[in-house]
Amino acid sequence: KSALKKSNIVLQDVDLIAATAGPGLIGALLVGLTYAKGLAFGSNKPFIGVNHIEGHIFSGFLMPQKPEFPFLCLVVSGGHTLLLLVNSFTEIIKLGSTVDDAAGEAFDKVAKLLGLGYPGGPKIQKAALQGDGNKIDFPVSDLKQKLNFSFSGLKTAVLRYVQSQGGVDKLSLNDKNDIAASFQAAAVKPLTRNVKRALELYDIASISVVGGVAANSFLKSEITGLAERYQKNVVIPDLQFCGDNAAMIAFRAKSLYEN
Numbered sequence: 001k002s003a004l005k006k007s008n009i010v011l012q013d014v015d016l017i018a019a020t021a022g023p024g025l026i027g028a029l030l031v032g033l034t035y036a037k038g039l040a041f042g043s044n045k046p047f048i049g050v051n052h053i054e055g056h057i058f059s060g061f062l063m064p065q066k067p068e069f070p071f072l073c074l075v076v077s078g079g080h081t082l083l084l085l086v087n088s089f090t091e092i093i094k095l096g097s098t099v100d101d102a103a104g105e106a107f108d109k110v111a112k113l114l115g116l117g118y119p120g121g122p123k124i125q126k127a128a129l130q131g132d133g134n135k136i137d138f139p140v141s142d143l144k145q146k147l148n149f150s151f152s153g154l155k156t157a158v159l160r161y162v163q164s165q166g167g168v169d170k171l172s173l174n175d176k177n178d179i180a181a182s183f184q185a186a187a188v189k190p191l192t193r194n195v196k197r198a199l200e201l202y203d204i205a206s207i208s209v210v211g212g213v214a215a216n217s218f219l220k221s222e223i224t225g226l227a228e229r230y231q232k233n234v235v236i237p238d239l240q241f242c243g244d245n246a247a248m249i250a251f252r253a254k255s256l257y258e259n
Contacts, residue, residue, distance in 0.1 A: 011043055018253030021049030023079070048253040053080055055248040057092065058255060060208040060235040062247055067235045068205035072198050074191060076219070077211030078104035078119075081149050083194055085202055089255045095198055096147030103187055104213045106151040110158050110183050114176050115168055124180045125216055131174070131181030136161060138186035140193075147194050151187065158183050184218055192222045199230050206233040215242040 019036035022029055033049065040047035056075055060067045067073075067086070075082040081098040101109075104121060111120030116127060138157050141150035158179065162168055165175065195207065207227050213219060214236050227234035241248060 011039075014043075014045060016048065016253060016257050017043075017045050018048045018050050018249055020052050020055065020249050022052060024052050046257065048256055050249045050252045050256070052244070052249075053082070054092070055244075055252045056210045057084065057086060057208075058089070058252050059210050059237045059241045059245075059248040061251055061255075062241050063235055063237055065233065065235055067208045068233065070202075070204050071206040071208050071235075072195060072202065072204045074195055074207070074209045074214075074223070075211050076103045076191060076209065076213035078102060078108060080211065081151070081191075083147050083149075083198060085198075085204070086208075089259045095202075096145065096149065096194060098149040098151060099143065100150050100152035101155060103149070103151055103191065104211070106155045106187055107213065109155050110180070113159060113162060113168065114171070114179060116176070116180070119212075121213055121216060124184055125218065127177045127180035128184045128218065129181075131177030131179070133181040133185035135178040136182035138182050140186050140189045142190070146197055149190055149194065154183070154186055184216070188216070188219050188222055191219060192226055195223060196226055196230075199226075199232070204232065206235060208235045210237060210242070212243045215239050 017036050017040040019032045020029060021033055037047055053075060056077065057073050070085060070087045073084040073086050075084065079102050081102045082094060083096040085093040085095055087093065107124050108118060108120035111117065111123045116123035139153055141153055143150060161179065162171065165171060171179070207223065209219065209223050220236055223236070224234055
């Protein structure tokens with residue numbers, strides 16, 4: 001209601017009502033979904049429940065330069081790491097996914113381990129800017145299924161390294177910055193490497209990187225450089241559209257309604 005007031009839009013102007021239907025925190029989802037369904041029913045409007053991840057997948061379409069089908073989509077968030085081939089608004093093929101922790105989850109846990117705070121992504125990025133990403137040789141996973149990811153071993157390697165130094169209380173600010181930078185480099189490498197592998201396997205028109213970790217400047221730089229080498233356009237949403245947001249859910253609902 002408050003959003004409608006601020007935009008001077010009345011309910012009669014709305015053609016379609018949508019809400020996130022999952023995945024996510026069940027309590028929050030139930031509140032939003034129940035309210036939206038009731039509003040749609042009471043106002044005799046069509047309703048569409050939107051998959052949260054599909055919202056992210058198509059968030060690049062909120063930008064002036066939009067992805068071109070078929071596009072390669074790297075979804076990197078706190079709960080999900082996926083590599084997808086998106087042929088249309090209705091055809092999405094999973095090429096790879098994490099077999100354990102998501103990339104964003106690893107960022108959060110390492111930031112907590114180093115006492116940097118939450119959310120982990122921005123904290124790690126800020127510390128990494130002052131550190132040396134080549135200082136510590138953290139492991140980079142490489143699985144049998146070449147387009148899958150794994151971040152649990154990396155997270156554990158950081159923990160073991162901190163323990164080997166006598167614990168987090170024994171680390172200087174420079175030590176923490178070097179650990180953050182080295183972790184970030186090791187976390188971004190398999191993301192970029194698997195995108196490169198997919199580029200060699202599939203004929204795609206563009207690349208899109210979405211989700212909370214898409215805001216990471218090092219990841220952006222690495223993917224942009226890769227896209228330039230393969231002469232592909234890359235679309236990464238603005239910061240406000242990387243995290244969970246209503247605009248991407250509204251756009252996804254619109255694309256489903258029209259297709």
